[in-house]
Amino acid sequence: MKHRFLSKRYWNSKETAMGESGKLTNEYSDLINLSLGDPDLITDERIIDAAMNDAKCGHTHYTDFLGDLELRNEILKYYKDDYNLNYTDDEIMVTTSGCHAMWLVLEAILDDGDEVIIHEPCFTPYPQQIELARGRTVVLETYEEEEFQVNVERLEKLITNRTKALIVNTPNNPTGTCFSEDTINDISFIAKKYDLIIIADDIYTSFSYSEPFIPISSIDGMKERTITIGSFSKNFVMTGWRVGYVVAPDYIIKTIVNINENNVFTAPSVSQRAAIYALRMRKEISNYIVEEYKKRMYYSYKRICNIPNMSTLSPRGSIYLFVNIKKTGLSSTEVCNKLLDEAHILALPGNTFGSCGEGYIRLALTVSIEKLKIAFDRIEKMDIFN
Known part of the structure; x- marks a missing residue:
């Protein structure tokens, strides 16, 4: 308008x-x-009751700018226990949802005109989130005949001198596709070849029905160039709690903390307490x-x-x-x-x-x-x- x-x-x-x-x-x-x-x-009622008790015990204030320390430690433990990935405390920040995390990440890494490749069909906010961060969206189409897997030959043809990042979403919204191990390895090869950042939108990690979920950050040489976005909304049916997180190299985390100070400051304290119990009882x-x-x-x-x-x-x-x-x-x-x-x-x-x-x-x-x-x-x- x-x-x-x-x-x-x-x-x-x-x-x-x-x-x-x-x-x-x-x-x-x-x-x-x-x-x-x-x-x-x-x-789950156990999460609600525990978070409510914590609120009554005084967890109603701002948390650390990086997020509740206890929650960050649980996230560290989760990645170690489930994927054998080792992160440090300064490589994790708690956010107000996965969408908020995506905006913070794009704002931190993009210069005016930088290109971000997204594989479509995709989560609808991606293009506008990229534009809000002054970037340019480049679309890689995927097709049912290929089970909506990323075709790396077509991907490589889209890369220019301005390509900065590729958003990877698997299991995928809306297609339900889980990228195969070959696809993950091929994307990793391209990212390393062209020195790209991978933004892994890992929102549906629990919902991989036929094969275990493989974090792209677990591929050799990918941890240092992968920014992982996590959320409690779908894996723990906690959409209304509005809590997510970013796992990334420390210099990126430091930058998004500074950006967030001028945005929402910290994620809701009670929601962060709920997330602690969700992770502890995740199985x-x-x-x-x-x-x-x-x-x-x-x-x-x-x-x-x-x-x-x-x-x-x-x-x-x-x-x-x-x-x-x-x-x-x-x-x-x-x-x-x-x-x-x-x-x-x-x-x-x-x-x-x-x-x-x-x-x-x-x-x-x-x-x-x-x-x-x-x-x-x-x-x-x-x-x-x-």
Whole structure:
């Protein structure tokens, strides 16, 4: 919207389908919301009780600028225990969510006009986050025929003298793809060859169903050029707590601490206390969450396989299915509009996640199997899928 009192940077900004979906949640009383990745599960009661007790005991103040020391130590222990990665205390900073972490990182590393490569379909905020940090987005398209893996030959052709970084998101939102070990190794080779920074958006690490998650920072020679963004939102169903973190070389951490002093100062203290208990109890808490979503993924996959004009790759990771609807002859937006109007199901069109997402819709499996059954029963009756 153009207005003399608004920054010209925002005159042409548009609301995304993800943002617009929030306005539609009350459209119908029987609406089934499969649009946003906000889990229906509630944060484990043990985490809530422990954080509440800590708040009553006085953990209601600013924390250290790097984050609660106890939480940082738990993050150190987590990377050592689960991935045999050794980090020091000055290589970790706690942030107010993974999105906040991404903005801090981009702000710290980009000069005006620096290029950041993103693989599409991708998490919708990436391009604008890059632009806010005065960078330039370069798109690498991925395709269902290649299981949405990064094609390193096409990647290499996009690299210029201004290429600074590559954002890697696996397990992926929205496609659910988990990059293979070969893909991770190939990306690492390119990063070292061209002296690039890898920003690893590791938000869905628990949701890798067929193969264990491999941090790209664990590849030989990658730790010093990888910035890892973590979050408690999905792995521990803690979206509302707004707590994430950055793991990176100490000079990057020092820089984002200084930037953050002029932004939100510190992440919420009570949320940081909750994150401590989430990590300490991660195996018993996370296992239940992952198994629940795995059941939903495979249930939905089987239902989609039996619906004409719908198809999807078998579940690999994340909490999403990226569904091919090209046989309907309609656009992604048209299909989502019909789902809403005729079946009272809210989903996101694939082109929200990049132009190569056209012909797909994303289903966030954030409701129970009972509700998913109702949703797919409604879909089966729609003319466009028959």
